[in-house]
Amino acid sequence: MSRDLERIQTLTDELTRGFDERVEYDLRVTDHTPECAENNPRWAMCGCPSVTERRVKTVHRAPLVEQLRNAITEESTGQDTGGRSGTRVDPGLPGNFDALDLIEEIKRELSSAVRRARQILGYDVPPSSVIRGTVCGECEGALRLQNGKAVCIGRIGETPSCGTEYTWQQIEDYLNERQNQ
Secondary structure (H helix, E strand, C coil), rough: HHHHHHHHHHHHHHHHHHEEEEEEEEEEEEECCHHHHHHCCCCCCCCCCCCEEEEEEEEEEECHHHHHHHHHEEEECCCCCCCCCCCCCCCCHHHHCHHHHHHHHHHCCCCHHHHHHHHHCCCCCCCCEEEEEEECCCCCCCEECCEEEEEEEEEECCCCCCCCCCCCHHHHHHHHHHHCC
């Protein structure tokens, strides 16, 4: 479970704070002789032995959301000006519709996950959740969660709502009273 939470944190950080990436590159290293150093201070195109070394460095990349935003706003370069300089009358289309689609998908999925987490933790209540096993004391209609209270919605398909509202304390007292009978 803790690994799952760490993975969620890592993925969120990559989206919003950026990430570190390991980059490999080749570097030509030349072993200059003393004669070469005296005669050619810039070591331009000498015949000294050289070796290519593979090196690694860590590069911090910008947040993925920022990179996607940049990809969306890049203009396409489909318009040819024939080498002339001048002002373009028609701006290009956004450069990357896949990036735009991905941003929308991320927003939708994250919104859904955050909404569910808030409901599970009790910060938010689903807008139209019917409370099972509990009925209105006035009309015996169904109760629905609304704005942190239980509100009578009547008998579905039979009677209209009487509009009675119950606090959570009233529902708890009622359930305790039922258990004691």
